[in-house]
Amino acid sequence: MKKSVASLYQAVELSQEIPPLLIGERCNPNGSKAFREALLAEDWDACLKVALDQEARGAQLLDICVAYAGRDEKSDMLKMISLCAGSCKAPLVIDSTSPDTIEEALPLYPGRAIINSINLEDGGKNLDRICRVAKKYGAAVVALTITEEGMALTCEKKVAAARQIHDLAVNVYGLRPQDLIFDLLTFTVGSGDVSMRTAAIETLNAIRQVKQELPGVSFTLGVSNISFGLRPAARKILNSVFLHEAVEAGLDTAIVDAAKIVPLASISQEDREVCFDLLYNRGADPVMAFIDHFEQAVEEDENEDKTSVRLEEVLRRKILKGDKDGLEDLLTELRGRWRPLDIINTLLVPAMREVGELFGRGELLLPFVLQSAEAMKRSVALLEPFMEKIEGEEQTSILIATVAGDVHDIGKNLVDIILTNNGYKVYNLGIKVPAEEIIAKARELKPDVIGLSGLLVKSALLMKEDLGQYQDAGLTQPILLGGAALTPRFVATDCVPRYKAPVVYCADAFAGLKAVREFEAGTLASTKFEIRETAAGARPGPRIEVERNIDVPSTPFLGSSTKRIEELEPLFSLVNEQALFRGRWGYRRGKLSAEDYAKLIADEVLPAYARIKAEALAEGFLNPQVSWGYYRCRSEENELILEDEGKDYRFGFPRQGFAPNLCISDFFRTQKEGGDIAGLFVVTLGPEMAVKTRALYDSDSYKEYLLWHGFGVELTDALAEYWHMQMRLEMGIATAEPQDVGGFVVQKYRGSRYGFGYPACPDLELQQPTFDLLKPERIGVSLTENYEMVPEMTTSALVVHHPQAKYFAV
Missing domain, CATH: 3.40.50.280 (Cobalamin-binding domain)
Incomplete structure (x- = not known):
């Protein structure tokens, strides 16, 4: 099962393809002067700006801490959570030592949050309360290796504390291993304190050992603690090297200022070695060696004589950069030295292999890989006429x-x-x-x-x-x-x-x-998977109490209807740009610095997005339509039965095998309770987008193919969100205007929608009764024999009005 958290706008996996997941640490009055001044002045817009600025610099989660002497922490936290819930796409980490604050903050957050943190400092009293509230609201928790003896300094004590917390959280309170994010703590290696010289080693070894002993858990660290007391410029380098080592050891997330981490590839080998000496306690006095080195370091001039670069190297760089300009002239010159087939096998193929290696190390993003593939394809096409044969x-x-x-x-x-x-x-x-x-x-x-x-x-x-x-x-x-x-x-x-x-x-x-x-x-072998058993595991708990006395909303009609969406700007406003840019398009920060990543987004990604939207509108590639309907229904155990023209349509849903044992049918009233109402919809962008993407692929425009396809998928999701909003308005369970919640204006709504094939209702065969009821063939949508909808840019959902209906997995 994937380990993830979520905001109102997106889900984020804790185990990233290219780790670590970055947790912004600047929304903390004890760590950010700007946030502290805004908080003390109660300038909530400025507080929000600190959060949004971290998102822009690459933070994928946001740690929210408002505890400050003389302030009402609970009141401040509720305001910040309400404010960030509607404005921040990054999921939140609720950072407080007060169980009361956490217990009131979690219900305000329309996603799956992380609680920071639990420990055993007080013998487990706070752990008891926080684990119970985490279980109730489905939150993940950060667990610090602190016991009644204090902070665990050695690997042995860190592992022992982690085992004890894991046993309580999982076997007593029913959390899952994937709900636990261990912070095994690290301390500065820059103080000169002899007892702290092995602090980095102890932490890295503890991550490796806990990862092996407690499968399924995740790890985080306050990375900058490692360099406390050193000069800022040197801290930036040491933090970056330590982060790389921690990721290699198994770190999943890091609490950092994303702007103060640099890619390892941009750090010179000499600087790295000095950092390694300090982190691994090598040499007589690694602290002084580190300080002396960074006091004396000077930047080297890396400019090179461009005229001295060999033609073979020029071709390699063009492939790495995906640069097709001037290829014909360059290859003409190279054919004077190489046979065409040798250019392919000796120069081009190794360059593409290097592209793959750079991608694997997180130093090259997917769109640029596809640009390189386009340059490779063009090069081969230019060489083919001069080959004696294609072997x-x-x-x-x-x-x-x-x-x-x-x-x-x-x-x-x-x-x-x-x-x-x-x-x-x-x-x-x-x-x-x-x-x-x-x-x-x-x-x-x-x-x-x-x-x-x-x-x-x-x-x-x-x-x-x-x-x-x-x-x-x-x-x-x-x-x-x-x-x-x-x-x-x-x-x-x-x-x-x-x-x-x-x-x-x-x-x-x-x-x-x-x-x-x-x-x-000759080394290819079948995939192997080692199944490990935990000591006890989470046992199923009691079912959640779903409120039964919920008013059934009225609907404008019963049965189905269709509509073409004429106004497209509302759809664009609902596109999840983070999911599009990072997920679909592959523009992840990887090893880019925060400044370089922000520049990439501003100079390349946003202009590409604006261009594609304009072209899609101008060339008529978007034909959004919807088929939707409302039906009387009743629940029977794990089934929801919809009624239309005297006929029953049965939708069977799975029930969670673990607490809180939910099933979608729980959110509807039974026949005895008076029955209920359910909504269904199918939305599509039409077939034109598929035609467009196919043409791009066939013409070897690989990068454009990726961009247009990802745009279509995310716009389809935006269309689904837009129509869900319309149906909530029709049922009177949402307002067109944002609501005031705790003194802050946020967009709120009641209920949820569940897509067939997704975690709470994985059975795709439920598309069939959906089609029988809605008849989406009227908007050009059909089903394959495997119950998949055509055109591809199409999605469907069951609309549930119950206020407790939220996303969950079975």
Whole structure:
């Protein structure tokens, strides 16, 4: 199960693809002068600006601490939470030592927050209260390794404290391991105190040991503590090196000022070694050596004589930068020195491999990888006319396809792009490819490796079932499996036993590239997954008490209707830009400095977003339509039964196997209680976006393909949010105007919407009764045999009006 927290606008996984997750620390009167002055002046706009500025500089979570002598902490915290809830996309960390403050703040927050923190300093009294409230509201908790003896300084004591807290939180209070984020504490190595010289070593070793002993938990650190007492410029370097080491040890999140961390790649080897000496206590007096080094350090002139750069190096740099300008002239000159095929194999392919390595280290973002692939593709096209023959038969070949019933192709196409531009032959069979066709093409084309992709849970199950068919058909190629619904555990335990050749889980295109290289080296092996058992584990608890006496809202009609959305600006205003820029487009900060990342967003990302919106409007690629309806209903155990024209339509939902044992049907009244009302909708952008993205892919415009596809997906989500707002207005459970909550104006609404195929209702077959009721064929939407909607930029949901209805997983 993925470990994540959420705001009103987005969910954020604690275990990032490129760690760590950065927690902004500036909303703290004891750590930020600007925040302290704003808080004391009760200038709440200025307080909010400190939070928003951290988001802009790359903070992915925001720590909110308002405790200050002479202030009413509870009142200040409630104001800050209410203010940030409607304005900050980053989820919040509620930082307080007061259980009363935490207990009143959590209900105000419309997401899954983190509580900072619990410990055993008072013998567990505060831990008891905070764990209970965390369980009640589904929050995660930061756990500090502090006991009645004080702060744990050694690895041994840190691990012992972590074990004790884990046992109480999980086995007594029913939290899950993934709800725990351990702060194993670190102390300054810059004070000269002999007892603190091994502080970094103790912390790093403790992270490794707790990670091994307590699987599922996460880790955080106040990184800047390591350098307390040193000069600011030197602290920045030491903090950055220590953060890198902590991530290598297993750190998931870091409480830092994102603007004061620099990428390791930008730190000279000499500076790194001095930092390593201090962190690992190497040498006679590493503290003084560190101070002397940074007192005397001078910047070196890194300018180079551009005229001395060899043509081969110029080509390498063009591939790394994705620069297509001047390629024809450059390759013409290189053909005077190299055979065309040797240019590809000796210069271009190694450059693309370097691109992959940079991406893997977090030093190159996905859009720039695709720019490099475009430059590679262009280079090969310019060289092909001068080759005596294309030696395709000597290339390692891969057959790839999206499995039957699944129309999603973005992941598969990224695999095609990456493999093709690393010198491999790729046979791309497209989408919705049945097992029989894959077998026939494998026999005809004789690929070395087969790659299968699918986004849906049903697609993952189909992959598992089809493996037996491939075995019976006599296929012997390794099979790579990828897709959002797959996990290493599923592939290892459910898929590997069904097929004799290697079956390998690939999380992304670069994992696919790694697998193909392992095949060539003769080292490719099936995915393995070690299942570890915890000592006791969380036991199911009592069901949550769902309020039964809730007024049933009135609706403007019963049955279904359709509508075309004419005004598009409201949709654009609801696009989750963080999810678009970082998630869909891959513009993650990675190892960029905060300043460089902000510049990237301002200079490249926002102009691209503005351009795509303008082109989409001008060229008519957007045709948003909706089919929606309201139906009398009743709940029966785990089923919700909708009624229309005398006929019942049954929607069965799973129930949580752990506390609070929720099921979506709990939020509706039974027949005995008088019945209820439910809403449904299907929204679509229309087929034009799919036509646009396909044309970009076919023309080798890989970066534009990624940008347009991601834009379409996030705009579809915005359309769903927009129509959910309209339905709440129609039912009278939301207002068009924001509401005053605790003295602050925030947008609030009642109820929730649940998309089929997502955690609370994973059964995609519920699309069928939804289609029977709404008849979205009227707006051009159809279902595949696997209950997936076409066009791709389409989504659906069940609308629940109950005030306690929130997102949850089963």
